[in-house]
Amino acid sequence: MTATGNIDVKHPLELDKPRLSVKKPETRHDRQGEVPESERIGQAMRHFVRDFGRTAALYMESCVHCGNCADACHFYVATGNPKYTPIWKIEPFKQAYKREYGPFAFFYRLLNLKAKVTVDQLQEWQELIYDSCTVCGRCSLACPAAIDIASLVSLARHGMAEAGLVPHELWAVAERAEREGSPLGATPKVFKDRLEWLADDYDIEIPLDKPQADVVCTMSSIEIMKYPQSIVATAKVMNHLGLDWTFRSDGYEATNFGLLSGKAKWQRDMSMRLIDATIAAGAKLLVLPECGHAYGALRWQGANAYGKPLPFRVQHISEFLAEHVAGGRLKLKRSGKSVTYHDPCQIARRGGATQAARDVLKALGVELHEMDPSGDTNWCCGGGGGVVTIHRADPLRYKVFQLKMQQVEQSLADAPVTSCSNCRQTFDDGQAHFHWDKTMHSLLEMVADNLEGASK
Amino acid sequence: MDLLSFARGPALQYALIVFVFGVLWRLIGVFLLATKPDYSEPRNRASWKGLRLIALRFWPRREFAARNAATHALGYVFHVGFFVVLLFYLPHLLFLEDLFKPLFGGNLVQLTGMSWPYVSGGVIMMTGAVTVAALVALLVHRIASPVKRLISNFDDYFSWLVTTAPLVTGMLAFAHLGAPYQTLLSVHILSVELLLVWFPFGKLMHSFTIFVVRGVTGMSFERKGAAL
Numbered sequence: 001m002t003a004t005g006n007i008d009v010k011h012p013l014e015l016d017k018p019r020l021s022v023k024k025p026e027t028r029h030d031r032q033g034e035v036p037e038s039e040r041i042g043q044a045m046r047h048f049v050r051d052f053g054r055t056a057a058l059y060m061e062s063c064v065h066c067g068n069c070a071d072a073c074h075f076y077v078a079t080g081n082p083k084y085t086p087i088w089k090i091e092p093f094k095q096a097y098k099r100e101y102g103p104f105a106f107f108y109r110l111l112n113l114k115a116k117v118t119v120d121q122l123q124e125w126q127e128l129i130y131d132s133c134t135v136c137g138r139c140s141l142a143c144p145a146a147i148d149i150a151s152l153v154s155l156a157r158h159g160m161a162e163a164g165l166v167p168h169e170l171w172a173v174a175e176r177a178e179r180e181g182s183p184l185g186a187t188p189k190v191f192k193d194r195l196e197w198l199a200d201d202y203d204i205e206i207p208l209d210k211p212q213a214d215v216v217c218t219m220s221s222i223e224i225m226k227y228p229q230s231i232v233a234t235a236k237v238m239n240h241l242g243l244d245w246t247f248r249s250d251g252y253e254a255t256n257f258g259l260l261s262g263k264a265k266w267q268r269d270m271s272m273r274l275i276d277a278t279i280a281a282g283a284k285l286l287v288l289p290e291c292g293h294a295y296g297a298l299r300w301q302g303a304n305a306y307g308k309p310l311p312f313r314v315q316h317i318s319e320f321l322a323e324h325v326a327g328g329r330l331k332l333k334r335s336g337k338s339v340t341y342h343d344p345c346q347i348a349r350r351g352g353a354t355q356a357a358r359d360v361l362k363a364l365g366v367e368l369h370e371m372d373p374s375g376d377t378n379w380c381c382g383g384g385g386g387v388v389t390i391h392r393a394d395p396l397r398y399k400v401f402q403l404k405m406q407q408v409e410q411s412l413a414d415a416p417v418t419s420c421s422n423c424r425q426t427f428d429d430g431q432a433h434f435h436w437d438k439t440m441h442s443l444l445e446m447v448a449d450n451l452e453g454a455s456k
Numbered sequence: 457m458d459l460l461s462f463a464r465g466p467a468l469q470y471a472l473i474v475f476v477f478g479v480l481w482r483l484i485g486v487f488l489l490a491t492k493p494d495y496s497e498p499r500n501r502a503s504w505k506g507l508r509l510i511a512l513r514f515w516p517r518r519e520f521a522a523r524n525a526a527t528h529a530l531g532y533v534f535h536v537g538f539f540v541v542l543l544f545y546l547p548h549l550l551f552l553e554d555l556f557k558p559l560f561g562g563n564l565v566q567l568t569g570m571s572w573p574y575v576s577g578g579v580i581m582m583t584g585a586v587t588v589a590a591l592v593a594l595l596v597h598r599i600a601s602p603v604k605r606l607i608s609n610f611d612d613y614f615s616w617l618v619t620t621a622p623l624v625t626g627m628l629a630f631a632h633l634g635a636p637y638q639t640l641l642s643v644h645i646l647s648v649e650l651l652l653v654w655f656p657f658g659k660l661m662h663s664f665t666i667f668v669v670r671g672v673t674g675m676s677f678e679r680k681g682a683a684l
Contacts, residue, residue: 054489055672061486062665065612066531067603068516071523082602091607103485104657141683142520144531145666146513146673300680303495313497352499352681376683377519 011172013185015225019429020184021389022172028392030126032164032171037119040163044122047264048093048159049101056155059147060097063087069149072142074379075132078399086139086149089128092117093156122165129156130167131393134384135293136345141377150350157262166261167393170386174261177221178269183257183389186224188249194224195247198232206235210246216283217247218254218274220291222421230290230421233448237321240451241329251277254288255422256297260386271298271305278312285313287320290444292346292384292420299351316347317444318419322356325363333450334365339441340413341368342404342427343378344420357419357443364450369413379403381418383426401430408438419443460638463645471649478656483664499681506678510670526597530590537587541623544573545580577630584627591620611658618654621647 014023035043067085070076075084082088099105099114108114137150160166166174173183180187186194192208199206207213217238223230238245251274258266275298278286288294299314315323324330341357348354354375361368371378382400387393404427408416418424418440427440457465516524542548549572553563565571595616598604625647629640654660677684 051492052489053491054486055491055676057486057489058665058669058672061482062662062669064659064662065604065607065609066524066527067601067607068520068524068527070603072520076603082606085603085607088607103482107657137682140673141517142524144513144516144528145662146509146670148673148676300496303497304492306495309495309497349683350680354683373519377517 007176007179011176015184017429018432019383019388019425020222020226021391022169024391025168028168030165030168031123032166035164040119040165041117041122044159044163044165045096045100045117047162048096048155051155051158051264052101056152057097057102059152060094060102062145062147063094064145066144068142068144069139072139074136074138074382074400074403075396078403079396083128084132086133087147089125089133090149090152090156092121092125093152093159119163122160122163126160126165126167129153129160130170131387131390132396134345134380134382134387136380136384137350138345138377138380141349154262158264159262161262161264166263167390169389169391170257170261173389174257174263174266177253177255177257178263178266181273182221182224182253183255184221184225186221186253188252191224191252192249194228194231198228202232204232204235205239206231207246209249210281213244213246213281213283215243215245215285215287216251216278216281217245217287218252218294219247219289220255220294220421221253222255222291222425223289224253226425227421227442229445230442233442233445234289234317236448236451237330237444241324246281248277248281250280251275254294254298255291256293257386259293259297259301267297267301268305271302274298275302275306275310283312285315288314288316290317290419290421290424290442292344292422295351296346316351316353316356316419318347318356318360319353321444321447322359325360330363330447331452332363332365332447333452335446335450336365336367338367338369338414339417340371340408340411341374342371342381342408342416342418342423342440343375344418344423345378345380345384347419348378349376360443360447361417364446369411371407371411379407381423381426383422383429388422388426388429397426398430398433401426401434405430405434405436405438415439415441417441417443417446458638459642463642463649467646467649471652475652475655479661479664482656482661494679498679500678503675503679506674506676506684507671509674509677509684510667512684513670530594530597533590534587534594537583537590538619538623540583541580541587541626544575545577546574549574581627581630584623588620588623588627591616591623614654615658615660618647618651619660622651
């Protein structure tokens, strides 16, 4: 049996539901690999501290346990369960830092002031580090010391992934992404077939594998498998602008499940595929799709995987659209629709592109009803950070999603719009679960549907 | 050697040594750690502008203010109260003057010609009482709130104790309550020394790190244009 065949039997995909993931496992395997417990702990701690620089240490030294972060977390607010207090989610790693790494580590060990972290403890914390944290970073804004708790959760995930302690489904899709180039089966062949089919159906040119191009576009697997109209929308906009652009079959998939699972090597591999493909095309610009974590992974961490500044610019599609709207090259028909905008955390709060989508919406002439809170402090949809893939997290995620539904309802807008396909599928799944009458829309698709004759 | 001489003499010296070397050890231990270069193209090149987070985070964002109002209000009362009692009470100023004389080679007030204001003992007593009340309220909140109770450990309770003890013993000494004045004063000084000795090991160290952390986060977020 080939590796691919094996993974299809072991972790069959579920692509006919509102939320894409692997099928709900009959028996969960939330520990990967067959290694002795002591080795797991060693791996967890080594990889937790490997990226542990001055900043993370300062964070570890500065928490006064005020608990303010709890009220910023959708998982705590939706449930009232104190275990979802953000800083508590990294407790074993705080414990390990004090005992193994901090300036007084020898005291802690000598007098056994902090107990040694155990595999069972880490296993218990798996739910807190993965199922109940979308790494949305809202807590980081509430901390009086400005500790970036979300970044510490990411470090904790590095330790967990190396110890083989990733939730079953998240590991399965991340492993598939590393092997096949897509977490959801959107292999290069599938991608090519889709492009051909879409080009025929929509009678549109979708360039693939041009050896040289100014712009390389990428997609998320969620779009390829679930929202293929986003591919068409990308092509429509790029062609409309008359750009020299292409998709590349050697680097087209931008969701980074290496990042989400915490597997640092896979994160790097996935980033390097896009970087190498863009360099091969001699492109000046890499456009990231409507996907939040893709933006965090490549815009802010891609160059660090590469080891030097990238020889091209990286933009999220909403930034790209906003730039062309501002430059007068992209003129849009005024739609007049009543919408509210859901900010994807990694693009807005943590990515710095909060305004871009609003500039595009303004150009679309929509009636924008902001949620309260919105923009930088917007509530996360609850599906980011890989959470939406995990079946056992569904009941919790639905509780959290009710916050979002309430916000959307209170905005009095007719429809929600976002610029992240992962938020979109979380909304679709929530909509189906609650039989809600609101359907999430894509900003990119709205733009593509409202193109007006543009001047170059 | 009587208790007061011990408290003012060797106990103070050792406490100061532990305090100074402990604080330096912990700070140096952290600051010597490497930082990785960030090669991403900054959105804002003037990342130093993120240092404004040091000032911004003195006050919660609108979205969080109401839910954390008690923690913020009580926190402010006890921090301000503690420093008023420490820095605006004449006997404390004389004590600090004595302590720093060897460092500056003389009386700082005389050397610089500047004077430091102080307030009456009665005002200090009232401030101390309000400060202790805020600390007690925070302790009750720590125990009563499921979130705070869960995340609290020995450090939180012991740090509370060594912060509150000097206030309480100082007020008792001022009021001459419960024991001869010399004993009360000795206990007060010893309680301060306990605070100094514990300081480098627990969360009181945030006094030295909190503004650095705000600055570091502020600069890194400003670089990306992320929300401060």
